[in-house]
Amino acid sequence: MEQLELKDYLRETNLIHARLIALVILLVVLMLVILTRVWYLQIYQHQRFEVLSKDNRVRLLPVPPVRGQIYDRNGKVLAENIPVFTLQVLPSEVDDMDALLNELAKIIHISPGEISKFKSQTRARPDFESQTLKVSLTEEEVARFLVNRHRFDGADVQPRLQRHYPYGGELVHVLGYVGRINRAEADSIDQAAYKGTEYIGKLGIEAKYESDLLGKVGFKQVETNAHGRIVRTLDRSPPISGEDIHLNIDADLQVKAREYLGDRRGAVIAIEPSTGGVLAFVSTPTYDPNKFVNGIDHRSYNALRDDINRPLLNRALNGRYAPGSTIKGLVSLAGLENGWNKNTEVVCPGFYRLKGSTHRYRCWRRGGHGSTSMLESIMQSCDVFYYQMANSLGIDKLHDFLQKFGLGEQTGIDLIGEPSGLMPSREWKERVRGNPWYPGETLITGIGQGYMLATPLQLGVMTATLANRGKRIEPRLVSQLTHGSGDEQEQIAVPTGALLASVSAQAKNYDVIIDAMRAVVEHPRGTARRVGLDAEYTIAGKTGTAQVVSIAQGARYDESKLTEFQKDHALFVSFAPVEEPKIAVAVIVENGGSGSGVAAPVARKVMDYYLLGVDATEVEAAETETAASEPAANSDAVHEAG
Amino acid sequence: MLRLKFDLPLLMGLLILCAVSLVILYSAGGENQRLIVNQSIRMFVAIIVMLALAQVRPDSWFRWSPYIFGAGLIMLGLVLVIGYTGKGAQRWLDLGLFRFQPSELMKLGVPMMVAWVLTRKPLPPQSGTLVLAAAVLLIPAGLILKQPDLGTTIMILASGTLIIFLAGFAWRSIGVLMLLGAIAAPFFWTMLHDYQQQRILTLFDPWSDPLGAGYHSIQSMIAIGSGGAQGKGWLNGSQSQLEFIPERHTDFIFSVFSEEFGFIGVLMLFLLYVGITARGLYIAYYTKDTYSRLLAGSLSMTFFFYVFVNIGMVAGMLPVVGVPLPLISYGGTSMVTLMAGFGILMGIHNHRSLMSR
Numbered sequence: 001m002e003q004l005e006l007k008d009y010l011r012e013t014n015l016i017h018a019r020l021i022a023l024v025i026l027l028v029v030l031m032l033v034i035l036t037r038v039w040y041l042q043i044y045q046h047q048r049f050e051v052l053s054k055d056n057r058v059r060l061l062p063v064p065p066v067r068g069q070i071y072d073r074n075g076k077v078l079a080e081n082i083p084v085f086t087l088q089v090l091p092s093e094v095d096d097m098d099a100l101l102n103e104l105a106k107i108i109h110i111s112p113g114e115i116s117k118f119k120s121q122t123r124a125r126p127d128f129e130s131q132t133l134k135v136s137l138t139e140e141e142v143a144r145f146l147v148n149r150h151r152f153d154g155a156d157v158q159p160r161l162q163r164h165y166p167y168g169g170e171l172v173h174v175l176g177y178v179g180r181i182n183r184a185e186a187d188s189i190d191q192a193a194y195k196g197t198e199y200i201g202k203l204g205i206e207a208k209y210e211s212d213l214l215g216k217v218g219f220k221q222v223e224t225n226a227h228g229r230i231v232r233t234l235d236r237s238p239p240i241s242g243e244d245i246h247l248n249i250d251a252d253l254q255v256k257a258r259e260y261l262g263d264r265r266g267a268v269i270a271i272e273p274s275t276g277g278v279l280a281f282v283s284t285p286t287y288d289p290n291k292f293v294n295g296i297d298h299r300s301y302n303a304l305r306d307d308i309n310r311p312l313l314n315r316a317l318n319g320r321y322a323p324g325s326t327i328k329g330l331v332s333l334a335g336l337e338n339g340w341n342k343n344t345e346v347v348c349p350g351f352y353r354l355k356g357s358t359h360r361y362r363c364w365r366r367g368g369h370g371s372t373s374m375l376e377s378i379m380q381s382c383d384v385f386y387y388q389m390a391n392s393l394g395i396d397k398l399h400d401f402l403q404k405f406g407l408g409e410q411t412g413i414d415l416i417g418e419p420s421g422l423m424p425s426r427e428w429k430e431r432v433r434g435n436p437w438y439p440g441e442t443l444i445t446g447i448g449q450g451y452m453l454a455t456p457l458q459l460g461v462m463t464a465t466l467a468n469r470g471k472r473i474e475p476r477l478v479s480q481l482t483h484g485s486g487d488e489q490e491q492i493a494v495p496t497g498a499l500l501a502s503v504s505a506q507a508k509n510y511d512v513i514i515d516a517m518r519a520v521v522e523h524p525r526g527t528a529r530r531v532g533l534d535a536e537y538t539i540a541g542k543t544g545t546a547q548v549v550s551i552a553q554g555a556r557y558d559e560s561k562l563t564e565f566q567k568d569h570a571l572f573v574s575f576a577p578v579e580e581p582k583i584a585v586a587v588i589v590e591n592g593g594s595g596s597g598v599a600a601p602v603a604r605k606v607m608d609y610y611l612l613g614v615d616a617t618e619v620e621a622a623e624t625e626t627a628a629s630e631p632a633a634n635s636d637a638v639h640e641a642g
Numbered sequence: 643m644l645r646l647k648f649d650l651p652l653l654m655g656l657l658i659l660c661a662v663s664l665v666i667l668y669s670a671g672g673e674n675q676r677l678i679v680n681q682s683i684r685m686f687v688a689i690i691v692m693l694a695l696a697q698v699r700p701d702s703w704f705r706w707s708p709y710i711f712g713a714g715l716i717m718l719g720l721v722l723v724i725g726y727t728g729k730g731a732q733r734w735l736d737l738g739l740f741r742f743q744p745s746e747l748m749k750l751g752v753p754m755m756v757a758w759v760l761t762r763k764p765l766p767p768q769s770g771t772l773v774l775a776a777a778v779l780l781i782p783a784g785l786i787l788k789q790p791d792l793g794t795t796i797m798i799l800a801s802g803t804l805i806i807f808l809a810g811f812a813w814r815s816i817g818v819l820m821l822l823g824a825i826a827a828p829f830f831w832t833m834l835h836d837y838q839q840q841r842i843l844t845l846f847d848p849w850s851d852p853l854g855a856g857y858h859s860i861q862s863m864i865a866i867g868s869g870g871a872q873g874k875g876w877l878n879g880s881q882s883q884l885e886f887i888p889e890r891h892t893d894f895i896f897s898v899f900s901e902e903f904g905f906i907g908v909l910m911l912f913l914l915y916v917g918i919t920a921r922g923l924y925i926a927y928y929t930k931d932t933y934s935r936l937l938a939g940s941l942s943m944t945f946f947f948y949v950f951v952n953i954g955m956v957a958g959m960l961p962v963v964g965v966p967l968p969l970i971s972y973g974g975t976s977m978v979t980l981m982a983g984f985g986i987l988m989g990i991h992n993h994r995s996l997m998s999r
Contacts, residue, residue, distance in 0.1 A: 009932075012765045015810040016935045020927050023808070023943050027923070030950045031916055035909070037957050041867040042905040049867025053881055060857070123676050 061222055062195035065215025066161060068242030070175060070205060072251035073279075073479065078171055079206070081161040084136040087145070091122050091131065093154030100152060101133075107144045110134055113297065135294050136162070163199060163293050169286030170255050173314040174247070174477060176204020177289035193217060202292070205245060205477060208416050212481055212492075215242035243481045243492050248277030256609050257282045260602045265309055265590035267316040269460030270606055273581045276464070276473035278413070279610065281457075283315040316456045317415055320422070321588055323448040323459060324544030325381045325595070326573045327402065329466065329513045331446055332374055334401035335389045336509040345371045348384035354391070354439055361387050361443050364545075378516035379526045381543060383447050390446025395437055398445060399425040404503040405462045405472065407454055412474035412500065421458050424451035449547060459586035463573040467540075467581035469510045470503035514540050518578055521600075528572065528600040537611055541574030541603065543595030567591035572599035576607050583610050647992040648696050649925070652984060655918040656692075656969065660685045662911065663970040669877045670891040670898040671972070677891065681972055688981035695985025699993045700934040703754060703986060704761075710747070711755035711778070717744035718785040745786045745794045746979045750986070752782055753801040753944070757809075757936040765932065766810030775806055790835065793951075793964035800947045804940040842961045858894075861887055863958050865897040873904030891972040893964060896956045915968075919946040922984075925991045934990045941983045948980075 041049065070079035087108065094100050101115060114134055121131045137145070137157065145157050163178045165171065178199040181189070185200055194200070195217050201207040218239030223232050257268040257280045270280035287304055296304075304312055313319065336342060350368035351360040363369065363383040369376065377385035390398055403409060408423025422428075424445060426437040444450035454462070457475065465472040481492040517540035521532030527543045546569040570592030575584040585603040592598035608614045663685075664678055671677035721744055759775045760767050767775065779802035787795040807816070831839065848856030848863070865881035874880065879901035881887055887894050900908050922942025926935050948968040954960035956967075966973055968980050 008764050012810075012932050015765055016808055016932065016939070017927060019808045019810060020923055020935075020939055023804075023939060024920070024923060027916065027919060027943070027946055030946065031912060033959075034950060034953050034957070035912060037959055038866065038900065038908050038953070039905060041863060041957060042869055042900065042908070043871060045867050046870045049864050050870065052864045053868035123674070 061220050063218040063220055063236065063239045064196035065217055065239035066241040067163065067178070067199070067215065068213040068244045068481075070213075070245045070247065072247050072249050072254075073277075074250065074252075075246075076251045078165065078167055078247065078249075078251060079175055080164050080166065082164045083159050084162045085142045085157050085159055086132050087134040087137060088130045088156050088158050089118070089122075089133050090154045090156070095153075097122075100155065104133070104145075104152060104155060107148060108134065108137065108141045130156075165289045167251060167255070168290065169288045170258055171249070171251070172204070172286050172289045173283040173316055174204055174249060174254075174281045175289065176206040176208075177202055177292045178206050179292050180295055199293070204415060205247070208414055209245055209478065209481075213242040213245065216240040241483075243483050244485075245478055246480045246482065247477050248272065248275070248279060248479045249281060249477060250279050250610070253606065253610050254280045254282060256615065257602070257606050258284060258286070260605045261587075261589065264592060264598075265315070266592065266599075266602075267319060267456035267586075267588045268602060268606060269316055269456050269586045270610065271460050271464040271475055271584045273464040273467040273473075273575060273584050276461075276475045277479060278460075278475050278477050279583060280606065281316050281477065283313070283317070283319070283456075285309050285311040287311045315588070315590075317413070317418055318455065319588070319590075320419060320453040320455055321569055321571070322450075322452055322546035323407070323454040323462075324546040324569075324571055325383075325448055326459060326542050326544035326571050326586075327407070327448040327452075327462075328378055328381060328386055329517055329542050330402055330405055330462070331386055331389060331393075331398065332378060332516070333505055333509055333513050334393060334398060335374075336512060337401070337505050338393060338397060340374075340389065340392070342374050342509075342512045345373050346377070346382075346385045346388050348372050348382050350384070352384045352387035352443065354443070357440070359440065361440070374512065375516045375519060376525075378513070378542065379519040379523050381520075381527050386446040387443040390442050391439065393442075393446075395424075395426060395442040395445060398442065399423055401503075404501050405465050406458055406500070407452070407462060411455075411457055411461045412498070413457060414477050418457070419455060421455055422451055422453040448544060456586050456588050459571070459573055459588070460584060463575055463586055464581075464584035465501075465503065466510075466513070467575035467584045469507070470505055471499060472501040472503065474498045474500055514578060517542055517574075521574070528596040531572075531574075531596070531600040531604045535576075535604070535608075537576050537607075538578040539574055539576045539604070539607065540578050541572060541600065543600060544571035544573070545569070545593075545595050546571060548591065564591055567593050570595045570597065570599040572596070572603045574600075574603050574607070576611065583607055646693065646697070647988070648693060649921070649988045649991050652918065652921050652925075652988060652991075655914055655921065656689075656981070656984060659914055659918070659969045660689075662914070665876070666895060666899050666902070666970065667891055667972055669879070669902060670882060670895050673877070677972060684973075684977055688978045691978055692981040692985035692988070695982055696988035696992060698986070698989045700929075700931070700937070700986075700990045703937070703989075704758060704933045707751075707754040707758035711751045711758075711782075714744055714748045714751040715782055715785075717742075718748065718782055720744075722785065722788060743975050745789070745791060745798075746975050748782050748786065748798055749794070749801065749944075749979050750941075750983060752779060752798050753805050753937060753940045756802045756805040757933050757940070760805065760809045760936065761933045766812065767806075772806070772811070775802075779803070779806075791964070796951065796963060797944060797948065797965065801940050801944040804943050805936045808936050808939045845958065845961050848958065858887075859958050859962070862894055862897040862956050865901040866957060869901040869904045871905045873900070873902050873907055876902050878902060893952065893962075893966055893971060894956055895971050896953050896967050899970070915946065915949050919943065922987055925987055925994075929990050929994045934994075938987055938990050941987055945980065945983070 066081055069077060069081070072078055087104070089100070091097065101110070104110060110133065118131060118133045133155070142157055145152070145155075165175060165177065179202045180198055181194065181200045189200070193214065193216075197214070197217070201210040201213065206213065216239060218237050220236035221234040223234055253270065257270065261268060261282065261284045264284065266284055268280055268282040269278070271278055285307075291300060348363055348369040348371075350366050351362045353360055361383070364381070368384070369380055369382045372380070372382045372385050374385070376382065403423050408421050410418045410420045424441070429435055429437050429441075429451075441450055445452055461472065461475055464475075482489050483492055484490055518532075518538060520526040520543065521528045521535075521539045521541045523529060526532070528541055531541065532539055548566055548568055568591070570589040571587065572595045573584075573586045575581045583606075585606050587599040587602045587606075589598045589602070664681060667681055668678055755778045756775050759778055760771060763771045779799065783795050783799050783802075786798065834842075844856050844859055848859040861881065865879065865887055868874070868881065869879070879898055881901050882890055882898040887897050890898050899911065919942050922938060922945065926938035926942060929935055929938060945968060948965060951960060951963065951965045952967040952971075955962050955965070966976055969977060
């Protein structure tokens with residue numbers, strides 16, 4: 001505090017004292033203002049407000065909208081709202097809660113978990129708010145309750161709509177599910193729009209299209225009696241139900257594709273190349289979304305979370321795998337566009353060596369492919385050919401060309417949380433790893449290994465783009481949104497996928513690549529020759545195998561020594577019919593071993609089912625027999641390692 | 643020397659107020675015991691904070707003022723950048739263990755800093771000092787308004803303005819500023835959010851939209867008015883118990899109180915509030931140094947402003963801004979801040995003889 005003279009101190013004291021007295025006057029004035037107002041309301045106008053209070057029987061209650069349904073491309077219901085009966089208890093009307101719960105438990109099955117949940121709810125909320133004791137009662141339980149209703153003051157059965165997924169786990173990685181609004185969500189949503197609504201989309205289509213599915217809350221004016229019970233409804237502004245969503249997904253195809261994968265971990269993507277519509281979007285294993293709607297119990301959730309097969313992981317969207325040899329067609333196309341002659345042959349002695357290095361980059365076939373043309377390199381998936389081509393192109397051209405097919409970029413699908421995968425480049429390595437790019441890394445990028453990572457969806461889009469001869473279209477799960485039904489159905493929006501890129505390459509070059517991919521499945525020496533066998537339509541495909549465990553220099557690959565989770569991932573991409581592609585399919589089978597042996601048959605069956613309506617489960621049985629009878633002839637193809 | 647120092651009249655007033663709070667919360671919260679337990683714990687913590695701060699000498703507050711203010715200002719900036727967003731406003735910093743609301747710290751930091759700026763020069767303040775004081779007041783107020791938190795902004799502006807007033811800001815200048823304010827009012831109107839404009843419009847004629855924007859205002863007035871002279875009795879307020887009143891255990895708790903305890907109850911409540919404020923002004927009057935006087939005067943009168951603004955909005959005289967009824971409304975942060983303020987007041991009173999200079 002400043003050194004002040006005594007005179008100043010006295011002057012300041014007097015000044016502040018004067019101002020404090022002014023504040024006291026202000027205090028009195030403010031007090032009188034408020035008291036006058038309260039007196040006016042409570043004494044002067046008391047009569048009027050007392051009447052208003054007694055007549056105050058009109059209340060506004062929210063009426064939640066009906067959530068939009070979700071259909072597949074053939075109008076099959078994938079997500080619906082089914083009426084369920086809930087057991088509600090109004091604590092203020094109950095004299096002895098424990099006695100009531102005991103009595104109720106005699107006629108309705110109530111678990112200890114439901115009781116403790118109910119009790120914690122009643123402690124947290126006011127007595128006059130009705131609480132849910134049990135969510136879905138069986139019809140029998142409802143009947144038993146209604147007969148004995150007079151014994152249960154304060155308890156009541158109420159109908160309400162609950163989300164239900166008739167296909168269970170088949171579509172969970174597409175649809176996601178709804179669940180109760182949690183605290184974090186409650187903070188971020190518009191509370192007014194969710195009045196009376198308990199559920200919100202948590203994942204998948206349910207989350208992505210939440211605002212469309214939700215609808216608009218309505219209100220009703222109700223008259224209540226003196227205890228606040230509703231006597232009658234005076235007026236209502238009805239809610240507007242959410243919009244219905246129609247998917248490009250073919251539910252039957254989806255179910256079949258999952259069936260073809262069996263109990264293996266993997267993913268199947270099927271896309272209609274001309275529109276980008278996603279026909280099947282499978283990730284296995286799956287789980288039942290219906291368990292999540294009313295909150296899954298901890299034990300079941302932990303079991304799912306800790307399952308070694310990771311069913312909660314959406315492999316189709318979020319799984320990232322080395323694309324392996326599936327990109328060889330694109331690398332060849334890049335070569336052709338950059339002056340490589342389609343007839344140029346490369347001698348494959350079983351390995352490739354960079355100038356001035358002793359490191360041997362090995363071909364999957366130890367003995368080598370000998371003199372190999374481009375057609376043969378794709379057909380037999382020769383690695384040495386692509387080491388040489390990648391080396392002559394360089395990483396910059398390779399990166400730029402493959403990126404045009406969507407590798408390393410989000411596909412733009414209508415789901416939340418899509419990763420971009422990884423298409424490595426010089427710039428990426430400098431930035432992330434802080435190291436320069438080494439020429440050897442270009443070689444292994446040329447065969448889809450190394451840093452490169454792609455999601456099954458990206459492989460599907462890549463294949464569809466090739467089928468479209470360069471037109472890359474955003475994949476779309478949703479084909480249209482509609483409102484209402486029958487004659488009154490109106491179309492709200494048709495979110496078609498945007499054309500993202502048009503890869504300009506000469507038509508004759510596309511012909512070379514696509515012909516070679518036909519040879520993969522048709523030629524007697526193609527890596528997936530069994531797949532093209534007896535097909536009633538033309539197929540272009542490419543096998544791939546992604547290493548999980550790296551093989552040391554000089555070591556031999558011996559499948560029998562690897563445990564299941566160390567086995568290679570099996571990949572296969574294909575489209576059909578070649579002349580006018582209607583479906584592009586990408587299949588990944590985790591630790592499946594080889595693309596031709598495991599992934600390709602799945603793709604063939606998916607295409608058979610979609611194009612011919614033939615369920616090929618029986619064909620498989622026949623094929624396994626054939627394969628078993630000639631194991632020696634198949635061993636080369638089966639062990640194609642990218 | 644370890645004798646606990648406190649001001650008995652102030653402590654008594656505050657404890658009675660806390661008791662009243664628990665009684666009315668039990669009714670307003672639908673007889674929910676957890677609400678009462680939570681609030682009691684908060685009260686206990688707040689009273690501990692108050693008693694701890696009562697031991698601090700006011701010259702320490704003087705020395706710490708710039709640091710408290712500076713820290714508060716930095717955190718306010720941080721809130722805007724990385725703050726936790728809740729209910730559409732960005733007010734909290736997540737400190738891992740708990741969330742901290744820097745604007746609460748500034749309810750004390752701003753009056754301290756304004757008083758610090760003014761007492762470094764002889765009073766009444768010259769124009770240079772006034773400009774500095776205004777800056778110290780308006781910068782944090784602007785940051786809090788941006789969150790947006792209109793209620794806290796108003797209370798911080800009030801606390802700083804009170805200090806400037808106490809320091810002897812000329813009456814003529816006050817007149818000129820009020821005139822300018824009246825002229826600039828239409829400009830400020832356009833700066834308000836839509837929902838804020840709506841609240842002010844509703845104030846003038848709540849019955850224009852009785853089931854829409856005016857609904858809460860009307861229900862609150864019906865609750866107060868129907869209470870009459872004696873009230874409907876504890877737990878018997880039909881308006882409150884039947885959920886006509888919004889936010890009835892927080893901002894609108896006064897309508898529950900006046901419905902159930904009537905005008906007589908309101909008078910008793912006012913006796914408490916005015917008594918506590920008067921005791922604070924008494925402390926300001928009889929303390930010996932300028933800084934303590936300014937701070938004590940501002941803290942006491944700001945407390946009453948809370949009461950005025952809250953009841954004003956519940957009784958339909960002022961627009962609805964989020965200001966709780968001090969020490970009665972349910973909620974923790976503002977209670978701790980208020981009690982901390984009373985702790986500082988007690989400290990000033992306890993050390994008044996030491997400070998005579």
